[in-house]
Amino acid sequence: MRQFRNMIYPYVAWLAVMVVVPMLMILLYAFTTEGNDVTTFRFTLDNFARFVSDAVFLDVLKRSLLIAVFTTLVCVLLGYPIAYTIATGPERSSFFWIMLVTLPTWINMLVRTYAWVGILQDDGLINSALGLIGIGPFNMMHTTFAVVLGMVYNFIPFMILQIHSSLAKMDKSLLEAASDLGANRIQSFLHVTLPLSLPGVLSGITLVFLPAVSSFFIPKLLGGGQYVLIGNVIETQFLTSGDWNFGSAISLIMALIIMVSMYITRKVDTDPESGGRR
Amino acid sequence: MNPNTKRSIGGKLLLAATAIFFYLPIVYIIVFSFNDSRSLTKFGGFSLRWYEKMFTDSTMMEAVVYTVIIALLATVISTVVGTLAAIGMSRSRKALKNVVEQINNLPIMNPEIVTAIGLLMFFSALGMEKGFLTLLLAHVMFCTPYVILSVSPKLRSLDPNLADAALDLGATPIQALTKVIVPQIMPGIISGALIAFTMSFDDFIISYFVTGNGVQNISILVYTMSKRVNPSINALSSLVIVLITAALILVNVLPVLREKSRQKREEVQSHINSHKKAALLLAGLVVIAGAGLFALRGNAPISAVDKYGSDTMKLYIPGEYMSEELIPSFEEEFGVDVIAEYFDSNEMMYTKIQAGDSYDVIVPSDYMIERMMAEDMLQELDLDKIPNIEMLTDEVKNLPYDPYNTYSVPYFWGSVGIVYNHNNVDPQDVEEQGFEVLRNTKYRGKLYIYDSERDSFMMALKALGYSMNTDNEAEIQDAYEWLLQMNNTMAPAYVTDEVIDGMINGNKDIAVVYSGDATYILDENEEMSFWMPLEGTNLWSDAMIIPKNAANPLLAQEFINYVLSYEAAKGNSEYVGYTSPNSQVLQELSSGDGMYSENEAYLPRSGYPHDEVFRDNPVMKKMLAELWLKVKAAN
Numbered sequence: 001m002r003q004f005r006n007m008i009y010p011y012v013a014w015l016a017v018m019v020v021v022p023m024l025m026i027l028l029y030a031f032t033t034e035g036n037d038v039t040t041f042r043f044t045l046d047n048f049a050r051f052v053s054d055a056v057f058l059d060v061l062k063r064s065l066l067i068a069v070f071t072t073l074v075c076v077l078l079g080y081p082i083a084y085t086i087a088t089g090p091e092r093s094s095f096f097w098i099m100l101v102t103l104p105t106w107i108n109m110l111v112r113t114y115a116w117v118g119i120l121q122d123d124g125l126i127n128s129a130l131g132l133i134g135i136g137p138f139n140m141m142h143t144t145f146a147v148v149l150g151m152v153y154n155f156i157p158f159m160i161l162q163i164h165s166s167l168a169k170m171d172k173s174l175l176e177a178a179s180d181l182g183a184n185r186i187q188s189f190l191h192v193t194l195p196l197s198l199p200g201v202l203s204g205i206t207l208v209f210l211p212a213v214s215s216f217f218i219p220k221l222l223g224g225g226q227y228v229l230i231g232n233v234i235e236t237q238f239l240t241s242g243d244w245n246f247g248s249a250i251s252l253i254m255a256l257i258i259m260v261s262m263y264i265t266r267k268v269d270t271d272p273e274s275g276g277r278r
Numbered sequence: 279m280n281p282n283t284k285r286s287i288g289g290k291l292l293l294a295a296t297a298i299f300f301y302l303p304i305v306y307i308i309v310f311s312f313n314d315s316r317s318l319t320k321f322g323g324f325s326l327r328w329y330e331k332m333f334t335d336s337t338m339m340e341a342v343v344y345t346v347i348i349a350l351l352a353t354v355i356s357t358v359v360g361t362l363a364a365i366g367m368s369r370s371r372k373a374l375k376n377v378v379e380q381i382n383n384l385p386i387m388n389p390e391i392v393t394a395i396g397l398l399m400f401f402s403a404l405g406m407e408k409g410f411l412t413l414l415l416a417h418v419m420f421c422t423p424y425v426i427l428s429v430s431p432k433l434r435s436l437d438p439n440l441a442d443a444a445l446d447l448g449a450t451p452i453q454a455l456t457k458v459i460v461p462q463i464m465p466g467i468i469s470g471a472l473i474a475f476t477m478s479f480d481d482f483i484i485s486y487f488v489t490g491n492g493v494q495n496i497s498i499l500v501y502t503m504s505k506r507v508n509p510s511i512n513a514l515s516s517l518v519i520v521l522i523t524a525a526l527i528l529v530n531v532l533p534v535l536r537e538k539s540r541q542k543r544e545e546v547q548s549h550i551n552s553h554k555k556a557a558l559l560l561a562g563l564v565v566i567a568g569a570g571l572f573a574l575r576g577n578a579p580i581s582a583v584d585k586y587g588s589d590t591m592k593l594y595i596p597g598e599y600m601s602e603e604l605i606p607s608f609e610e611e612f613g614v615d616v617i618a619e620y621f622d623s624n625e626m627m628y629t630k631i632q633a634g635d636s637y638d639v640i641v642p643s644d645y646m647i648e649r650m651m652a653e654d655m656l657q658e659l660d661l662d663k664i665p666n667i668e669m670l671t672d673e674v675k676n677l678p679y680d681p682y683n684t685y686s687v688p689y690f691w692g693s694v695g696i697v698y699n700h701n702n703v704d705p706q707d708v709e710e711q712g713f714e715v716l717r718n719t720k721y722r723g724k725l726y727i728y729d730s731e732r733d734s735f736m737m738a739l740k741a742l743g744y745s746m747n748t749d750n751e752a753e754i755q756d757a758y759e760w761l762l763q764m765n766n767t768m769a770p771a772y773v774t775d776e777v778i779d780g781m782i783n784g785n786k787d788i789a790v791v792y793s794g795d796a797t798y799i800l801d802e803n804e805e806m807s808f809w810m811p812l813e814g815t816n817l818w819s820d821a822m823i824i825p826k827n828a829a830n831p832l833l834a835q836e837f838i839n840y841v842l843s844y845e846a847a848k849g850n851s852e853y854v855g856y857t858s859p860n861s862q863v864l865q866e867l868s869s870g871d872g873m874y875s876e877n878e879a880y881l882p883r884s885g886y887p888h889d890e891v892f893r894d895n896p897v898m899k900k901m902l903a904e905l906w907l908k909v910k911a912a913n
Contacts, residue, residue, distance in 0.1 A: 234389045238395060
């Protein structure tokens with residue numbers, strides 16, 4: 001089946017021009033010192049040494065990865081049942097629910113996150129409501145809870161969309177076949193539905209994990225300035241301290257770590273056990 | 279899956295909980311769009327003022343139109359490109375496929391700022407003028423990967439023999455593609471398109487750095503207006519929600535009504551129906567957006583004056599930092615058109631200017647002006663063309679960064695001081711201890727610290743009795759330890775512009791803030807007082823400059839002169855709350871029955887020997903930035 005193979009090449013060209021070239025321009029900074037004037041650059045690995053030799057940066061990186069993993073986990077555990085429920089309902093209501101899940105993402109992220117501040121803060125909506133029945137107040141702002149909540153709120157629609165799209169249009173004759181062969185509902189879910197939806201779960205994981213690692217606005221607003229994640233460090237380098245060299249180096253390190261972990265995920269994906277049956 | 283199963287009770291409960299989770303903040307936004315006060319977190323009565331403001335704000339309406347048009351175009355292009363590329367990928371050699379997959383992930387994985395700076399340098403290197411086209415290209419660039427990620431899993435579970443069978447049966451490749459493959463992967467394409475639309479609609483950082491010429495989207499407006507919280511954004515969001523919901527109900531309900539009179543359809547047809555709905559929705563939005571842009575275009579002022587060589591001027595200024603009347607009245611008086619763009623930090627502005635973007639008037643801060651002067655980025659002003667410079671108050675004339683006002687004319691000025699709640703904090707503590715009160719454990723958990731290395735090191739150095747411009751390593755080490763101890767014992771909340779809303783609502787008792795913001799806080803909350811520590815503080819000023827590459831310096835000087843005039847300066851200071859550089863306005867507003875006569879934050883002290891002006895020192899800046907990060911990350 002070669003007919004459509006060539007369709008990849010225009011996109012390869014596009015990627016080369018619009019993604020690779022700008023990335024290389026940025027990478028130049030990671031390996032050089034002194035400023036924004038390309039003509040006076042000097043090759044160095046100092047920027048990388050500075051990062052790996054400092055426990056503070058490594059801690060921040062570790063914390064960012066942990067938060068991102070945790071967020072992704074929550075999104076899978078909540079997103080799968082939601083997507084499953086949507087996909088197994090009547091067709092028309094599926095469309096309705098998918099739009100319902102997507103609609104909030106069309107409101108500006110900053111505005112939505114500000115709304116969460118109002119809901120979570122010490123005298124905010126939740127604490128006022130709890131106060132009426134005599135509980136609280138609880139301190140929720142500037143905690144890990146608030147940061148994870150904000151990230152889940154922002155990213156879970158992508159997870160739901162991905163899982164839903166892999167469940168929708170699934171060949172229902174497969175389920176009938178399974179039940180004809182004596183499988184009960186749990187068995188046919190575990191052996192038919194779940195394996196077939198795994199590609200969707202994996203791309204959902206990619207869509208949640210990648211932006212979660214580098215997010216900087218949610219931790220800044222809901223976690224407070226003391227909630228430093230790697231995205232905040234990189235952003236500071238570019239927008240506050242003007243140290244593009246160091247900022248580029250950190251983002252390169254982060255990209256490498258993520259690429260390796262994605263590679264491992266892909267390995268799992270192509271594992272025959274989970275590869276889906278057809 | 280079986281389309282006709284009814285949902286179980288558990289499923290219904292789950293969906294109900296999902297709806298509540300997703301819509302709690304949305305309802306909150308809608309409620310607060312009717313809030314009479316400016317606060318985003320405290321409700322102060324019902325009002326429609328933000329809707330009124332939104333509809334009269336042409337910048338905002340224009341931003342809505344640009345956002346929708348860019349999002350629709352980017353979604354359509356990236357969905358087509360991404361789907362074709364994904365199909366191509368699914369048939370390609372494994373090695374090529376892997377490489378493309380990894381590169382495809384880059385834009386999703388990279389922090390947006392990295393992609394943004396990369397594209398900024400790329401477009402500048404190509405000499406492309408920034409505006410609609412660059413913005414669209416960038417959006418297609420970061421949206422397409424999401425489409426590919428959505429479509430690929432569908433292709434993976436697609437039987438590869440299907441297309442072959444179609445071809446064997448005599449279908450052309452295009453028929454095989456559109457009649458066999460695409461319908462099978464449609465759910466993936468739709469979810470990819472939805473995500474692409476979301477990404478484009480919501481993007482700030484990348485858009486900010488690749489756009490220009492007044493082309494701004496909603497996100498750029500939202501982020502750059504953070505200085506003064508502007509609830510018309512809530513009104514705008516509510517409007518978006520209502521419009522989209524209405525469109526959804528329309529495309530959903532109409533077919534239902536029609537269908538009720540007919541017989542039930544088969545599943546396949548219903549599928550096609552939902553695609554039709556999507557297409558209908560898209561077409562509807564395009565029409566609305568197009569009509570909107572047309573209407574706005576019709577409103578654009580057509581000026582004839584050619585006295586300055588051109589009738590448009592580009593202004594680049596921090597968000598919410600200028601009276602709403604100033605630009606319209608300047609435009610009217612001089613028959614010109616002002617394109618205003620906004621920035622959130624001096625460094626953001628610097629990055630764009632350095633990449634070659636051209637503006638006529640920019641309003642940076644003192645230290646940044648010093649840096650731009652040193653890097654030969656500014657034009658000398660023709661002071662004969664700016665006669666109103668005579669009106670400057672003495673305190674802002676001939677400041678150390680520009681001793682003869684060769685390059686800059688002050689716009690606002692002020693100090694940095696302590697705002698505290700005099701009901702909860704003993705004024706004597708603040709007045710006796712100065713910045714040291716920030717380490718008084720009596721007030722643990724009650725303070726906001728401004729999240730900026732510059733301002734935090736200023737207060738630490740001043741508390742220790744050093745100069746805030748020191749480059750003595752031992753002194754900086756002392757200041758670092760001072761801050762570290764504050765961090766470890768006081769449980770401070772590090773915030774930026776949220777401090778304004780936070781103090782107005784009385785969430786904390788002590789905060790270090792810029793005097794202009796303090797003026798506003800004191801105006802809104804009577805429990806707050808302002809104190810300038812005796813150890814000295816930062817005397818800052820923001821000033822108007824004309825960059826070297828300005829297209830229209832003559833009009834720029836006219837504008838600067840106008841801003842200095844009595845009427846403009848008065849309206850400006852009353853609106854923003856920052857201290858006016860115009861001596862007459864300053865005098866009037868701060869004395870007698872002037873607007874700020876009772877407000878102790880409005881008038882900065884002058885001639886106090888311990889107060890200093892910030893100087894630019896790139897080496898120190900990097901060092902302080904790193905130390906500050908370590909202070910914050912220490913807990």
